[in-house]
Amino acid sequence: MKEEFRDSVASVLKAECDTLRLHAYVDGRNNLDLDLWEHATQLGWLGAIVEEEFDGLGQDFSMIPLFHREFGHYLAAGDFISTHTFTATLQAINDADFSKQYLPALAAGRIKPLVPVTDDHIALEVKDGVLRGISGPLLGPAGASIGAVRATAENGDPAIAIVDTDTRGCTINDLPVLDQTRRKLYTLECSDLQPLVVLQDDRFKRADRALNTSGRLATASDSIGVGYRALESTVAYLSERQQFGRPIASLQAIQHRCANIAKDLKLAQCQLEAALAQLLNGDDDGNDSATWIALAKAECDEASTQAAAESIQLHGGVxxxxxxxxxxFLHRTRLNEQFFGSPNDLRGDALDRLTSDFRPTSQ
Amino acid sequence: MILNHRDDFSALRSALRAWLADTLPSDWFEHMVGATEEDSLQFQRDWFSSLESECLATAHWPTRWGGVNLSLSAQSIIYEELARVNAPMIPAYVISLYHLPATLAEFGTPEQRDRYLPAVRNEGVIWCQGFSEPGAGSDLASLKTQAVRDGDYYVVNGQKVWSSYAHGAKHCLLLVRTSNEGSKHAGITYLIVDMDTPGIDVRPIVQADGARLDFAEVFYEDVRVPVENLIGEENQGWQIAQTTLAAERGVIILEKALRWRVQLKTMLHQAQQSNAYWLQDAQLRREYARLMGKMEGVVTLARRVISENERGELRSMTPAYTKILCSELAQEIHSWRARTAGIEAQLVAPKNHLVEITNHPMSDYLRSWALTISGGSNEIMRNLIAQRDLGMPKR
Structure with a gap:
């Protein structure tokens, strides 16, 4: 099932998102993001982790890496991370009405969600039950109609609000980014916006964990996809490019640089697999696996950024x-680094978690 | 028997813990700090024999090696429990436990298997390896140590180097040249040599960290080796050597990786207990978390090497990746420790050589080059990855 799913995603993207079409998209000559969304909708990709009773495929989180690694590999235009992340967040809230209302629509691609990619929550406040201010950067496809935003609750604690963006008092602002395969992030400007729900305390913690877990798995996998694509493109170029009467891929200095990229990607990918296994076979409520997912995400992003950076140098002038x-490659991985925690932040948080259960008397 | 619990992992853990608490002397670590070479070797012999009383040292031997064919998961539990109490390593037995059985299982005669494998288990016989030469390191196939047939004997002349524990070994797995015809790979033969044969001279080489045990050069002058000690066919040695070397890249790495993983957690707790200064340093905290994260990936890879071996995927590139990543990570860990341990790590102090992470970070750091250089240098692994995995051309 999973292999079939991955192969189907790969074959569609290979056909639909080749490099010529991608360049045309970047130059404003097609609507590749919308075309890909249409394919994803028709093929059920967006409902990978949605329960079968809500018209999804009913799969576990192991689908997220399969899916997003291919999207990264083909530098897929637009955003697909937010749908899986938003879905996981809703599932974590476990509210029967919400699930019934939104999960089938998310699985069918009828609604497009925005999700927060940073922890910013200071400039958006909950006051008297309504939202005022401006959200941090949000990730999602163009034409989003629902969003999760981080906000400060009335008691000063961080909260997550779910909002219908078509509601009065809500403006979606564009936040153009350098990565032309994604083009833009967004912010929500809220003036007395009535949210669908404000998640605090325990519900906030559950939603926050699900958002970070799914978002980091998806982003890390996207990065790994980009990283391997960068490596493949580079090796292909080096094998064609002749200097000194031989393909430069035959030079040991070049070979070792490529081997270094390959081994760093391999380690990052294995870390991600190990972390996913811990999540799926986890013995606790997910706290522990969250640490390893965070560390794996940091490693995947950095290894892929290095692969992308090396691809520029190894291609030479072109x-x-x-x-x-x-x-x-480089724009995409550098942007990924900033989603759901930068490598520095994630590693700092991880050590906090790893030392938090310390009991001085323990052996 | 502890291994009667091989299918019930929590019972296996408890049995191992109880056995270790009973068996491992509580003062063993202090006892081995600054120990002489002879004491260290004797201690390893004794610890090997304790482990073997429960089949723990050879538990990984497949049934075809005469072992108990323990599952990878159960084997991992043994390693984890040994690591948890920082039990002594037995580096003198690496060739006896891994290289020898792998080689004999596939290419040895029934007589050789019956003679040599039970002797390892029952008598704790130590083996060494004679592969590298001063002129044949990464280019092992250019080896020159010569064996000339003389009746029922081969007469061996030449020099081998980096033969760990050669002075404590009873036998040696030796590669020799028997032909200069054809390619250099085609004239290599694999012999078993008794180390007490006249004409063998073992000279220790002092390592960069001051240790004398791990290294030796071995000189062979008119050493007469009976023809029955031939492994496989004459001139088939190169192919057999590949099997021997593949044994290095399986459970040996997994054991080290699991030990490092446990030690990283232990060191973190120790740092908290002693309120180590680096816990106040955000950058050092991040670096430590990163090492711990990478270790998870390395353990996953090391397990994969073994499961691929078991499935017979012999052309996989996983061992090459694992070799580089594991050795580099170990070096990073030791480098981090040496860097953060302050000037204390630069002071002369006796150490215990029989654990992966000793009381002496700078010395461990120096010794970590053994990992990045031996067993196929990391540069050779990079060649393999570039040419075989990435398909980059040789010329």
């Missing part, structure tokens, strides 16, 4: 041109 894909 790697530094708009026409070649190398800058797409």
């Amino acid at each position: 790697g530094f041109t708009w026409e070649y894909d190398c800058h797409f």
Whole structure:
């Protein structure tokens, strides 16, 4: 089932999201993001982790890496991370009415969600039950109609609010980004916006954990996909490019740089697999696996950024041109690094968690 | 028998813990700090024999090696429990436990298997390996130590280097040249040599960290080796050597990785207990978390090497990746420790060589080059990955 799913995603993306179409999208000559959304909708991809009773495929979180690694590999235009992340967040709230109302629509791609990619919550406040201020950066496809935003609750605690963006008092602002495969993030400007729900305390913790877990798994996998694509493109180029009467791929200095990229990607990917296994076979409520997922996400992003950076250098002059894909790789992985926690933040948090259960008398 | 619990992991853990608490002397670590070479070797012999009384040292031996064919999960539990109490390693037995059975199982005669494998288990016989030469390191196939047939004997002349524990070994797995015809790979033969044969001279080489045990050079002058000590066919040695070397890349790495993983957690708790200064340093905290995260990936990879071996995926590139990543991570860990341990780590102090992470970070750091250089240097692994996995051309 899972392999079939991955192969189906890969074959569709290979056909629909080749490098020529991607460049045309970046240059504003097609609507590749909408086309891909249409395919994802028709093929049921967006409902991968939605329960079967809500018209999804009913799969566990192991589908997220399969899916997003392919999306990263093909530098898929638009955003698909937010749907899986938003779905996981709703599932964590476990509210029967919400589930019934939104999960089938999410699975069918009828509604497009926004999710917060940073912890920013200061500039958006909950006052007298309504939202005032401006959210941090949000990730999602163009034309979103629902969103999760981080806000400060009336008691000063961090909260997550779910909002219908078509409600009065809600404006979606564009936040253009350098990564042209994603084009933009968004912010929500709220003036006395009535949210669907404000999640605090225990519900906030559950939602926050689900959002981070799914978001980090998806982003890390996207990065790994980009990283391996960068490596493959680079090796292919080096094998064609002749200097000194031989393909430069035969030079040991070049080979070792490629081997270094490959081994760093391998380690990052194995870390992600180990973390996913801990999540799926977890013995606790997910606290522990969250640490390893965070660390794996940091490693995947950094290894892939390094692969992308090396692809520019190893391509030489053409790697530094708009026409070649190398800058797409680097833009995409650098943006990924900032989603759901930067490597520095994640590693700092991880050590906090690892030392938090310390009992001085323990052996 | 502890291994009667092999299918019930929590019972296996409890049995191992109880056995270790009873068997491992509580003062063993202090006892081995600054121990002489002879004491260290004797201690390893004794600890091996204790482990073997419960089949724990050879538990990983598949049935075809004469072992109990323990599952990977159960084997991991043994390693984890040994690591938890920082039990002594037995580096003198690496060749006896891994290289020898792998080689004999596939290419040895029934007589060789019956003679040598039970002797390891019952008598704790130590083996060494004679592969590298001063002129044949990464380019092992260019080895020159010569064996000439003389009746029922081979007469061996030449020099081997980096033969760990050669002075404590009873036998050696030796690669020799028997032909200069054809390719250099085609003239290599694999012999078993008794180390007490006249004409063998073992000279220890002092390592960069001051240790004398791990290294030796071995000189062979007109050493007469009976023809029955031939493994496989004459001139088939290169192929057999690949099997021997593959044994290095399985459980040996997993045991080390599991020990490092447990030690990283232990060291973190110790740092908290002693309120170590680095816990106040945000950058050092992040670095430590990163090492712990990477270790999870390395353990996963090391397990994969073994499961691929068991499935017979012999052309997999996983061992090459694992070799680089595991050795580099170990070096990073020791580098981090040496860097954060302050000037204390630069002071002369006796150490215990029989654990992966000793009381002496700088010395461990130096010794970590053994990992990045031996068993196929990391540069050779990079060549393999580039050419075989990424398909980059040789010329």
